[in-house]
Amino acid sequence: MKTDKAAKIISSALRKKRTNLSEYEAKKVLAAYDIPVTREILIKEKMDLDKALEKISFPLVMKGCSAEVAHKTEKGLIHVDIRTVKEAKKAFTEIMAGLAGFEGGVLVQEMIKGRRELVMGLTRDPQFGPCVMFGLGGIFTEILRDVTFRRAPLEMQDARDMMQDIKGRKILDAVRGMEAADTDLLARMLINLGQIGLDFESIMEIDLNPVILAGAKPVVVDALVVMKTEN
Amino acid sequence: MLQKTKKMTDAGKAHGFKTDFERIFHPKRIAIVGVSADESSGGFGAGMYRAISAMGFEGEIFLVNPKGGMISGLNIFRRIEDIPEQIDFAIIAVTARLVPEALEACRKKGAAGAEILSSGFSELGTKEGRQLDLQLKEIAARGIRVVGPNCFGIYCPKSGLTMLPGPDLSRISGPVAFLAQSGGMAIDFAHAARWMGIRFSKVVSFGNGTDLRETDLLHYLKDDPETQVISMYIEGINDGDTFFREIKAAAGKKPVIVLKGGLSQAGARSVASHTSSMGGSRVIWQSVLKQAGALQVHNKDELAQASMAFALLPQRAFKSISIVGGGGAIGVTACDIAETYGIGVPPFSDDLQARIGDHLPRPGSSALNPVDVANPFVAPPILKEVLLAAAEDEQVELQIIVSLLFHYGTIARMFNKPIAEVVPFRELAEAVRDVVDRTGKPVVAVLPNAKRGLGNMEITQMIAMARQEYIDRDIPVFDELHDAIRAIANVNIYYGGRNHENRQSG
Numbered sequence: 001m002k003t004d005k006a007a008k009i010i011s012s013a014l015r016k017k018r019t020n021l022s023e024y025e026a027k028k029v030l031a032a033y034d035i036p037v038t039r040e041i042l043i044k045e046k047m048d049l050d051k052a053l054e055k056i057s058f059p060l061v062m063k064g065c066s067a068e069v070a071h072k073t074e075k076g077l078i079h080v081d082i083r084t085v086k087e088a089k090k091a092f093t094e095i096m097a098g099l100a101g102f103e104g105g106v107l108v109q110e111m112i113k114g115r116r117e118l119v120m121g122l123t124r125d126p127q128f129g130p131c132v133m134f135g136l137g138g139i140f141t142e143i144l145r146d147v148t149f150r151r152a153p154l155e156m157q158d159a160r161d162m163m164q165d166i167k168g169r170k171i172l173d174a175v176r177g178m179e180a181a182d183t184d185l186l187a188r189m190l191i192n193l194g195q196i197g198l199d200f201e202s203i204m205e206i207d208l209n210p211v212i213l214a215g216a217k218p219v220v221v222d223a224l225v226v227m228k229t230e231n
Numbered sequence: 232m233l234q235k236t237k238k239m240t241d242a243g244k245a246h247g248f249k250t251d252f253e254r255i256f257h258p259k260r261i262a263i264v265g266v267s268a269d270e271s272s273g274g275f276g277a278g279m280y281r282a283i284s285a286m287g288f289e290g291e292i293f294l295v296n297p298k299g300g301m302i303s304g305l306n307i308f309r310r311i312e313d314i315p316e317q318i319d320f321a322i323i324a325v326t327a328r329l330v331p332e333a334l335e336a337c338r339k340k341g342a343a344g345a346e347i348l349s350s351g352f353s354e355l356g357t358k359e360g361r362q363l364d365l366q367l368k369e370i371a372a373r374g375i376r377v378v379g380p381n382c383f384g385i386y387c388p389k390s391g392l393t394m395l396p397g398p399d400l401s402r403i404s405g406p407v408a409f410l411a412q413s414g415g416m417a418i419d420f421a422h423a424a425r426w427m428g429i430r431f432s433k434v435v436s437f438g439n440g441t442d443l444r445e446t447d448l449l450h451y452l453k454d455d456p457e458t459q460v461i462s463m464y465i466e467g468i469n470d471g472d473t474f475f476r477e478i479k480a481a482a483g484k485k486p487v488i489v490l491k492g493g494l495s496q497a498g499a500r501s502v503a504s505h506t507s508s509m510g511g512s513r514v515i516w517q518s519v520l521k522q523a524g525a526l527q528v529h530n531k532d533e534l535a536q537a538s539m540a541f542a543l544l545p546q547r548a549f550k551s552i553s554i555v556g557g558g559g560a561i562g563v564t565a566c567d568i569a570e571t572y573g574i575g576v577p578p579f580s581d582d583l584q585a586r587i588g589d590h591l592p593r594p595g596s597s598a599l600n601p602v603d604v605a606n607p608f609v610a611p612p613i614l615k616e617v618l619l620a621a622a623e624d625e626q627v628e629l630q631i632i633v634s635l636l637f638h639y640g641t642i643a644r645m646f647n648k649p650i651a652e653v654v655p656f657r658e659l660a661e662a663v664r665d666v667v668d669r670t671g672k673p674v675v676a677v678l679p680n681a682k683r684g685l686g687n688m689e690i691t692q693m694i695a696m697a698r699q700e701y702i703d704r705d706i707p708v709f710d711e712l713h714d715a716i717r718a719i720a721n722v723n724i725y726y727g728g729r730n731h732e733n734r735q736s737g
Binding site: 125127131149150161 | 468511
């Protein structure tokens with residue numbers, strides 16, 4: 001079941017000789033593997049915006065969504081904390097302009113509130129195969145590089161060890177009035193991420209950053225999946 | 232079914248015959264192929280013959296060289312086929328292109344294995360080199376296991392097999408096995424181990440790893456009753472899956488200590504030219520070794536020191552220790568180091584402090600933990616009483632004694648005597664051994680030497696003698712406090728970590 005849904009998305013992208021999944025597609029793959037992602041709707045026409053706004057409540061996030069465009073932030077393709085229909089319409093127009101004709105649409109996405117950002121990912125090591133990554137997310141991923149890996153398949157204990165491995169492990173505790181993170185759920189996410197790597201050899205890299213802790217619950221807010229195209 | 236058989240890469244299984252490691256490591260009849268009769272020959276074959284003879288190998292040795300002749304009164308056979316009856320093991324040191332033929336002849340002579348010292352195979356990076364390696368692989372698959380080529384071979388103290396150029400390695404066996412592709416690393420480790428007090432079950436340098444390599448050897452050593460600790464230096468591996476499975480299985484049974492080379496960019500480049508393998512990513516290796524339950528160390532000193540600690544200390548973690556020694560600053564820095572490694576140095580109770588204090592010279596001493604014995608000339612019987620008392624503290628799981636023996640140089644000069652005569656190092660080692668036996672708590676000795684210069688060679692020599700007294704009594708001994716504490720911390724990671732117990736059941 002899991003694999004079927006994900007396989008459809010991946011093989012369709014591969015048929016089009018694409019090396020990336022769009023954020024929307026990537027999250028569908030993750031969701032098929034029970035990895036919690038943001039609720040979101042992809043629209044291509046302005047007239048569909050109202051319908052989307054009925055389902056996703058304010059405040060929300062709107063993003064340009066295209067497999068062909070990376071670095072959304074730098075290109076002004078992310079609008080956060082949208083609180084009114086007017087703001088939403090303006091954002092839609094700007095994002096479509098920013099996509100500059102690339103195939104894609106606008107993602108209307110729930111805004112996840114939480115101050116703690118984590119990163120999860122998958123890399124295909126030439127010697128050890130698919131390896132799952134976990135660490136501090138957001139801008140700290142680049143600055144501190146506080147990440148650890150385990151090769152797939154992960155056992156429950158491996159996933160738990162990863163959370164102990166990072167220097168910033170205390171971020172998962174109940175700190176400063178925030179709830180302790182749901183480490184069972186985090187562990188299952190890591191295990192399932194590894195399973196995706198085992199199931200799909202065409203996936204070279206997955207980058208889930210940030211994974212925001214909304215209270216205790218981790219939610220994948222942005223996702224990138226890079227594939228290898230067959231020659 | 233066919234596919235399944237193909238997948239099996241465990242030792243021997245892929246070969247369809249059972250590997251007789253007993254005959255490889257403890258051969259009774261060996262052939263050395265490629266021995267020149269010229270006594271002054273610097274060839275590997277003759278060198279190996281001299282080394283194995285010097286080691287006192289008790290079995291029969293058959294020498295082979297097409298030119299025949301004699302060496303040290305021993306007849307040299309012209310052909311391997313001329314050796315009477317069977318052989319167990321062969322050492323091959325002929326030119327690369329002649330190796331396949333020699334290996335095949337050894338197989339027909341019934342050898343369970345052969346080590347190939349010759350180089351000129353895939354490590355050259357040439358098509359011919361790779362082709363020769365492939366030939367060896369094919370012959371190996373027919374029923375002979377191969378160590379090498381391009382290696383220094385096997386050292387097994389029990390049987391007297393030795394690696395190049397080691398005629399002077401110990402014949403005393405012990406619990407540590409060491410594996411490396413690199414012959415240089417293996418022989419250096421074997422030499423360092425000797426003065427450090429590490430005893431080996433077997434050391435294998437497997438060079439190109441054409442047939443036997445770390446995965447097969449881990450598989451074997453995991454269940455080898457002679458081996459309690461596995462140490463290894465890795466540059467590259469063949470297959471991540473097999474490697475992970477074998478090292479995890481081995482680490483579930485006994486400590487596996489790994490020094491992984493080539494994790495820096497420059498290191499990776501030299502790995503490529505040294506063993507033509509891939510260095511790999513630092514953070515992935517670190518994570519994968521941890522996941523497998525193996526212990527990663529970061530240089531060869533740490534590798535050797537951890538190996539010694541694992542071999543000599545009881546199989547458990549030591550989270551809380553006492554430190555006895557001379558000098559307040561030593562105690563202070565000792566506490567700092569211990570804390571860095573997550574080891575506690577708990578203060579003794581008032582009562583215990585009073586009793587320890589009664590043994591110590593005053594003023595200047597301190598009986599708090601660390602115990603500062605005030606001067607370096609406190610006699611062994613007194614140190615013994617202090618150690619016995621300190622062991623009474625239930626929190627103390629291990630003791631460290633730091634002896635600043637180099638200070639005796641002053642006394643020696645005063646009495647105009649050789650320093651070795653004035654230092655009670657034997658009494659000290661005896662006292663420590665006795666404390667361990669009576670308290671059941673291990674003691675680790677540290678013998679720093681602040682006087683290592685040319686003008687103080689007699690002190691360096693005396694420290695070496697003192698060290699030997701400890702080694703003879705199976706007491707772990709280190710040069711520096713930091714080395715000792717780091718080694719204990721490494722033991723703690725293996726036995727104290729969540730990893731070990733989980734992996735064992737898993």
